[in-house]
Amino acid sequence: MKELSAGGRIETTCSRCNDITGHVIVAMVGDVIVKVECQACGSVHKYREIKKPKLKSETSSVRRVRQGETRDESVSLARSEAAKKAAQTRANQRAQQEAEAVMIAWKSVIVSKGTSEARPYNMREGYVTGDIVDHPTFGMGEVQSTVRPDKMEVLFKSGVKVLRCTL
Numbered sequence: 452m453k454e455l456s457a458g459g460r461i462e463t464t465c466s467r468c469n470d471i472t473g474h475v476i477v478a479m480v481g482d483v484i485v486k487v488e489c490q491a492c493g494s495v496h497k498y499r500e501i502k503k504p505k506l507k508s509e510t511s512s513v514r515r516v517r518q519g520e521t522r523d524e525s526v527s528l529a530r531s532e533a534a535k536k537a538a539q540t541r542a543n544q545r546a547q548q549e550a551e552a553v554m555i556a557w558k559s560v561i562v563s564k565g566t567s568e569a570r571p572y573n574m575r576e577g578y579v580t581g582d583i584v585d586h587p588t589f590g591m592g593e594v595q596s597t598v599r600p601d602k603m604e605v606l607f608k609s610g611v612k613v614l615r616c617t618l
């Protein structure tokens with residue numbers, strides 16, 4: 452790592468992406484890279500050389516080098532806070548998209564099959580995949596699969612639920 456400096460780019464391991472991704476060097480001590488920012492997920496983390504399973508000893512040696520760098524540390528902490536928040540937002544968006552996808556899947560089932568043959572949900576009854584059930588709390592749902600002896604997965608408007616039944 453001769454010509455590397457803060458702001459430079461390097462390919463290394465990102466624990467969040469669980470992959471080797473492009474990173475920007477955030478902090479260096481001498482010519483040792485200590486902190487990098489992943490360009491894929493935005494997380495700021497300690498630099499880890501690719502293919503180095505002994506993380507612990509590396510971490511402690513980096514710690515020693517970094518002592519006395521508190522200001523730099525708080526700056527990068529603030530940045531990692533921001534990255535965390537951004538990741539949280541992305542996770543929320545993903546959850547929302549999944550909820551919408553469930554809603555769309557549920558709607559298309561209810562529209563194509565109709566609810567005229569819906570059976571009221573009763574844990575003492577048996578159901579087969581494809582049955583439409585009418586649940587007092589979750590509303591109309593379609594049986595996705597059944598698991599012997601007494602469970603079934605049902606797609607409701609609010610998501611897939613596992614319900615008791617008698618198979």
Ligand SMILES: [Zn+2]
Binds near residue numbers: 469472490
């Ligand atoms: Zn990453």
